[in-house]
Amino acid sequence: ILRPSIPEILQSYEFLAEVDFIRAKSYFAIQTNSLKPAIENEQLLDWTMAVHPLLQLSLAKHGKKVVPLDIELNQKQRILIISGPNAGGKSVCLKTVGLLQYMLQCGMLIPLHERSHTGIFSNIFIDIGDEQSIEDDLSTYSSHLTNMKIMMKSCNERSLILIDEFGGGTEPQIGGAIAEAVLKRFNQKRTFGVITTHYQNLKHFAEDHEGVVNGAMLYDRHLMQALFQLQIGNPGSSFAIEIARKIGLPEDVIADASEIVGSEYINADKYLQDIVRDKRYWEGKRQTIRQREKQMEETIARYQSEMEELQKSRKEIIKQAKEEAERMLQESNARIENTIRTIKEAQAEKEKTRLARQELTDFRTSLDTLTSKEQEEKIARKMEKLKEKQERKKNKKNEPKTATATPSNSPKVIPVTVGDNVKLKGQTSIGQVMEINGKNATVAFGSIKTTVKLDRLERSNVTTKTESFAKTTFVSSQTHDQMYEKKLNFKQDIDVRGMRGDEALQAVTYFIDDAILIGMDRVRILHGTGTGILRTLIRQYLSTVSGVSHYADEHIQFGGAGITVVDLD
Template identity: 80%
Template sequence: MIYPHNFEQKIGFDQVRQLLKDKCLSSLGKERVENMNFLVQYDDIDERLNQIAEFVRVIQEEDNFPDQYFFDVRPSLKRIRVEGMYLDEQELFDLRRSLETIRNIVRFLQKTEEEDGDTPYPSLKKLAGEVEVFPQLIIQIDRILDKYGKIKDNASPELARIRKELMTTMSGISRSLHNILRHAQAEGIVDKDVTPTMRDGRLVIPVAPGLKRKIKGIVHDESASGKTVFIEPSEVVEANNRIRELEADERREIIRILTAFTDSVRPTTPEILQSYEFLAEIDFIRAKSRFAIQTTSIKPILENKQLVDWTMAVHPLLQMSLARHGKKVVPLDIELNTEQRILVISGPNAGGKSVCLKTVGLLQYMLQCGMLIPLHERSHAGIFQHIFMDIGDEQSIEDDLSTYSSHLTNMKMMMKNCNEQSLILIDEFGGGTEPQIGAAIAESVLKRYNTKGTYGVITTHYQNLKHYAEDHEGIINGAMLYDRHLMQPLFQLQIGNPGSSFAVEIARKIGLPEEVIADASEIVGSEYINADKYLQDIVRDKRYWENKRQNIRQREKQMEEAIAKYEAESKELKEAKKEIIRQAKEQAEQLLQESNAKIENTIRSIKEAQADKEKTRMARQELVDFRQAIEKLSADEKEEKISRKMEKLEEKQNRKKEKKQAPTQAKEQTVKIPPISVGTLVKLKGQSSTGEVLEVSGKNATVVFGNIKTNVKLDRLEHSAAVPKKMGTVKSTFVSSETHDQMYEKKLSFKQDIDVRGMRGDVALQAVTYFIDDAILVGMDRVRILHGTGTGILRVLIRQYLQTVPGIKHFADEHVQFGGAGITVVDLA
């Protein structure tokens, strides 16, 4: 039940209804908007809200929703129920296009599915589930009409014959007229630029009145000025008559075709009309969805009970009005529940009390009419069986009602019909009569509302109502805030304390004489003035501490974010340290393997040398030197090596900055370093093993490291500070042709991609380490590491390792078309 009869007008819903009509595509939707009414069943409201929420997503996310042709052909379909009536060409064309739209919408909603097989629009799909489409009817219409909505020549054999004869006859007339015209032009009867024209559906020749006797024929018309007459030559009169006959035959055949088609459609008219009800509903839902997008409306958490728990709710009409002037509406936070069912709002005039009241009324009414409403998504909303309102002046000369009488009439109506499922909205409760008796009656009525368990929002200036709300359960005070320093309303609702009317402050701001204000203060007494002042102080202090609490919350949030960031960085640093230690252990293991290989090579060399004592002695000396070099790696040096790697991780950014700031200096230092040539002792950048350059070719060099000969780019080498050893030709004896072949084979078989998806962090990192080493060894320019996206931990570990490898020039995500963040592309120096 909604009371009074002009409820929609008072809260502004009539304007909302008009805005919805403007967004409809046809009279189908407008009719639904006009018949939209207040719903009280939870399931009905929830279903309609779901439909709109889903259609909002369709508008925002889908590009191919079919909404081109929304034609209301229901009047035409109802007319052809009478035998002998038929659909004309335009009606048939509109029927065909709208039926196609219905079919396409149903297909769209039934075919759209997500990856898990569920439809993203279940409520809309349910709505389209029982709708009948008519594909055969569309095919039948396509046989009759062309793409422009005109009857095709081949709609029937008879029509094809008539139109063919019509074209032939018209061509003959045109040729005859042009021959007559050329002859007349040659004789000077008509001007050279004259062409045949049409009068009364017949082709004629324009001639000057004085020369009309020169051409035999029938005068059909003359121009408004009388300077031209239009003559149909006698040679084409018979042909023109034939054209008239053929046109009449054509029209009769078209009517016959349309009548025959209409006769075939007539039995299915009820089913077609039912499908148009679906099209009307879609147009209606679409209009509500467009309005929801315009007003940033959403579906709140709907509960099947009486509840108002709204956050950041706004009046949509006020929002649009202020937006046109570049202003924003102040959002409303309000809560009505079983503990605080009735909110008594007080505060200054023009402070927003009535707007607050109308916002509650309009949004609740919109919601129960199946519309989304503008508020925050964490808001909760309930359902009321009745909404009663008493707003504004209801004087009536006809009914002999004064303002106060109309208020009392409304109060009586509400008390009689309200219950625990009702929502009452009363503006200026108890106003319109002598204040003392008006306040007393208002308090008594409020008591009855509270006893019945009614929910409501009431605005007032009466102190006794504020005290009553303070002292009784189920009722709570609220205040519209006011800035005492700027002397202007803030339009913010604060629940918990009553508000001051600021009557004295406003009177002083307007400029009322101070002695008048003083006299008024004496009349009401100091106790009243002080009470009002204390009320203002309470509101002010509460607002101050509310701001303080908000600032503390923001600081706490910032602190929590900082702590979380610190913990994440600390964890990342610890993981990096563990990784470096693990790599050091792996290098030690690798060094041990190299030692075993060195011993085996030495033993093999001694066996091959047999009695050659000099070669045996040199092999033994190399083994001794190698052992001494290993022993020099003490525990302190290993720890220092780990620390250096940690410093590399932390100082990488600093090195980049230094390189940018001193390019000239670096250039000069580079120039001073002697070039690498044959015989130079070198090492790989970032490595400690020393080798000798055997050959330099362009930008590449052949270097022997121990018993391994390899081809390396010059820019990856640097001079070694190690003491030169006597490296005779014996070293080359350790690199056989078999080793060269193995290196060549390894380069040919090397794959530029490695896939570590699904591996544990340490296993994946070990695989990447060997992969990068091999890539550097065989001279690859670019490789790709497939680690996937997942949680991102594998990607972080791999990139932390890549930052520590000097042989890497750059690494980044793969292009989005080829894998994006799931693949790291590594450019080698």
């Protein structure tokens, strides 16, 4: 039964194995917080916060965290020589680089920061641990040399070499010399590598040759403990004397050892430690300065934004203030025009009318000639007053209201005077006080004058005298308000240039009607010169309007025959 399905079963078996393999990789990636970094088509190591996954899992069981590794290898610094104290993390750095690079090239996700960049190497050569073999008659040093021979023969610019305790296992002086010669060949072949060592000559080689760079595993001299942090740029100290003293080796033994090696070496090692310490200090300072600069830039940007907003608000307030001033000017203009009309109705002399108009013109001119600075100062003072007024209102609102009004809060009764707008108690008709004789007052309700006792009168809520002129017993409040609004918004000029004859006549008709209705003395019609047809039609119409007393060309300086000035009764 199964034999015919053997190919399908084998295929399913392979498929399940592949799916299980993919699931295992993803599960391991989740466990180790791994990800896929940016992969470049070149030889490169630019890793940030790389972590050895097995060490991470092991320390996590004991509630500890791995110190992440930051490392960079590129075309300018291909080989990194790591030095530092024993048990300081040199080998862990080496194994982290080897394991993560191999995992990546096996298609696995690796635990490092997402901003890291990785490359691909054709060969990875590793010499870690003691490959001593009794059967093959190989000592520790012999096994190291065998590996060096294979590496020198096979490595190229696409290779990665990882060597732990480079040159170790034999006499330090000759071991260091052979290691330096081998390192020179690696550098000539432009290979990449990470190498750990204690030899001073290899540190000097890294300082003197391009392509090779020193790195140090940091150590806290005060706390006498390793920090497990890699710092590229300076060689590290072995801290042999300090570690021996911490372990408790007799002080006389340490003194003898120091004397044997010589004060010059001890001092050089001490100076190296001081340099590393100072570099850490200034690196911390630089980070602090960067943070402060960033905060300062953000603060400056915020202040600039707020200043721009304030400038914008200031311009808006000035604009509103100017509009308010213009509105007040128009209202003043309407009041003066109304006064002139009243004088004219009272058959006053034309000279007084002319003088009143001249005063209005002077007032406008004086307002326009104010410098912008003066305007801004006045507006600023106005804004301050408005702000104080708003504050007072706000404070009043916040005060608790009493259930009954006290006598001090009751409004004062203002006596009626000549010119006040008044009404009879219980009535809505509004009149104006013309004269007061003792306890009696003469009040004009429209065209009707009557004598009323003062105690029967009460002041009207109407605030402007112009309203009292227009409001009578025969005109509704709504009609009066419409008329007053029309008077405020009325323009004394109309432009009919470009219109057809019938359109122009209709516009002029409405315009003249409104002007007569609100009591204008003079208006202007802009019709242009052209062929003169519009001018003739408009003037023929004006000659038929009873409210028009006179019309003529404007003065030559202000438009001449292109404008008709119309005087109204």
